[in-house]
Amino acid sequence: MKILVVEDNPQVAETIMDYLELAGHQLDCAYHGQAALQLLAEQRFDVIIMDVMMPRLDGLSAVTRLREQGIATPVLFLTARDSLDDKLAGFRAGGDDYLIKPFAMEELEVRLQALALRGPRGNIGAICVGELTLDHSRGQATRAGIPLKLGKIPFQILTLLVRRAPAIVSRQELLDSVWGDEEPDSDALRSHIYALRNALDKPFATPMLETLHGQGYRLVAR
Incomplete structure (x- = not known):
């Protein structure tokens, strides 16, 4: 899989990327939503790991914007915010899955594989x-x-x-x-x-x- 990690904490991002690279995946990283949008305009990814709370442009706003732009790549939100309202906000913004911190790396990879197999959302349409x-x-x-x-x-x-x-x-x-x-x-x-x-x-x-x-x-x- 080709995976984009969007996470403003360098230590968390590095841990995720090290694990997934050892599992045989291709990784790229952005440290805020605005940088992620720029990468997504230039490259295709199989799945996106998106933190919610970030500077410059938060994860919810970034996903809302990429869906507005017609980008249908599956998104897994990664966050410590675990209330029902937070989860619903993630799905309404265009997310496909929601994983609460702290989490097991094995679970993260399994969820990513499931999203990649599901593929992009149906054609957002002309x-x-x-x-x-x-x-x-x-x-x-x-x-x-x-x-x-x-x-x-x-x-x-x-x-x-x-x-x-x-x-x-x-x-x-x-x-x-x-x-x-x-x-x-x-x-x-x-x-x-x-x-x-x-x-x-x-x-x-x-x-x-x-x-x-x-x-x-x-x-x-x-």
Whole structure:
């Protein structure tokens, strides 16, 4: 299995990774939710171990956001919070399993194997905004039935805009979602928005991507 460990305690993360690596699995690690989202935008994992209480972006918020982005990878929440309300909050956020600290490593691995065998959640499905259709699971977008040729980052930007449409998505939220901690130079976002606009709007009579100066960007149905 290829497993992503999202845990802000380096000692806990190292213990989990050492055990699972010895068991023959591939591991990667993020120390907060924002870094996890960035890794998940770039790589595919079979299952995610997600701590709940973390700086920058907590586990519940991170999983809510990745589900909004169409990422269906199974998630096991790992936390010391053991009340029924805490567990229900984890499942409502999009989690698939919930393991309370302290725990046995053998149980953790068995639960991960069960999640990996179950596979990703059923296709979160294509989302339509007017004549635009986006299928995140296939990495495809069409407008009026015509496929859009988009690079990886413009597609990520479009995915977030589609998930939030018709709400405004701020420039900072786009930067955080796409680049995480490694914020690019000031022209990078502008360049990718330009590429997205060319693919999404240029071939058509009416634009869908709106820029609201000082606020951000949004998609409008056409």
